[in-house]
Amino acid sequence: MKQRIGWLFCAALLLLVAGHPALAQTSPDPLAAADTYVNAPKPWQMWFPQAGSPMQAQIDWLMKYVLWIMTGVVGFVGVLMAYVFIRFNAKANKVPSHLTHNTLVEVIWLVVPTILLAIIIGPSISLIWYEGDDSNPYMTVTVTGHQWYWEYSYQSVPGLDYTSYMIPDNQLQPGQIRRLSVDHPLVLPIGEKIKFDITSADVLHGFYLPSLGVQKYAIPGSVQTSWTLIPKAGTYFGQCNQICGINHDAMPIEIKAVPLADYLAWTKLAAANYTENTPAQNPVSSPAPVNQFAEAQSAEASR
Numbered sequence: 001m002k003q004r005i006g007w008l009f010c011a012a013l014l015l016l017v018a019g020h021p022a023l024a025q026t027s028p029d030p031l032a033a034a035d036t037y038v039n040a041p042k043p044w045q046m047w048f049p050q051a052g053s054p055m056q057a058q059i060d061w062l063m064k065y066v067l068w069i070m071t072g073v074v075g076f077v078g079v080l081m082a083y084v085f086i087r088f089n090a091k092a093n094k095v096p097s098h099l100t101h102n103t104l105v106e107v108i109w110l111v112v113p114t115i116l117l118a119i120i121i122g123p124s125i126s127l128i129w130y131e132g133d134d135s136n137p138y139m140t141v142t143v144t145g146h147q148w149y150w151e152y153s154y155q156s157v158p159g160l161d162y163t164s165y166m167i168p169d170n171q172l173q174p175g176q177i178r179r180l181s182v183d184h185p186l187v188l189p190i191g192e193k194i195k196f197d198i199t200s201a202d203v204l205h206g207f208y209l210p211s212l213g214v215q216k217y218a219i220p221g222s223v224q225t226s227w228t229l230i231p232k233a234g235t236y237f238g239q240c241n242q243i244c245g246i247n248h249d250a251m252p253i254e255i256k257a258v259p260l261a262d263y264l265a266w267t268k269l270a271a272a273n274y275t276e277n278t279p280a281q282n283p284v285s286s287p288a289p290v291n292q293f294a295e296a297q298s299a300e301a302s303r
């Protein structure tokens with residue numbers, strides 16, 4: 001009898017402990033690591049965003065490299081023109097030269113620009129090559145543009161396919177960014193090569209992630225590919241950058257990049273919670289676009 005009471009007491013204690021609210025929420029948020037760093041645009045930002053991927057770092061480098069060369073060319077031509085205006089104007093140079101040909105000068109103005117183009121084309125072609133190499137990814141996500149939200153489908157996680165809508169201004173929570181935060185962000189592992197298969201379900205959209213160096217059209221009936229590799233855990237943002245209709249501004253892209261273990265933990269939760277597609281409620285957009293042709297036809301038919 002004493003033993004039975006002892007067991008009952010133990011069971012009651014266990015129930016009490018398990019029911020404690022602090023223990024009820026033991027599963028940690030697998031996306032917490034993404035909150036440690038936020039790569040978002042700032043008001044009046046004048047330069048590229050901080051590079052969040054090796055691809056953007058290379059784009060950044062090439063942009064500055066060409067900018068320096070361009071500064072040299074524009075500076076040289078500017079100085080030359082100023083010199084010509086002052087030294088050879090009609091007042092200062094009453095008797096103009098009749099010279100029409102100078103072999104040395106002609107060789108210089110052919111050779112120097114050729115050299116400049118050659119030193120620009122090398123790194124440009126190597127970057128285009130690097131951007132196009134989406135071979136051997138760790139995983140592939142199909143990104144589909146819709147009017148006006150994104151849909152992410154994880155090819156390596158069967159059934160994990162969900163939609164991502166912008167948070168409307170009047171529903172923003174603390175920490176969320178106006179016009180950039182979404183209800184269900186795209187979650188990716190850090191340090192792994194991720195391929196994007198980009199397409200559209202309706203009109204042209206643009207899958208544009210400035211801090212990751214990704215920019216591809218989303219074209220209905222066709223798949224464009226790109227890839228990224230994010231070394232640092234954090235939250236990254238992008239935007240549709242192809243005018244796609246009235247709510248074009250309301251389809252941002254939010255990426256949560258987390259360590260691989262957290263990503264894998266998230267896929268399990270997400271597969272259970274998001275699958276079968278989150279109901280396609282669009283809190284932002286106006287009522288579905290009216291198909292005037294179909295309406296006219298049905299009006300015709302009912303007559």
Ligand SMILES: [Cu+2]
Nearest residue numbers: 240242244248
């Ligand atoms: Cu758009």
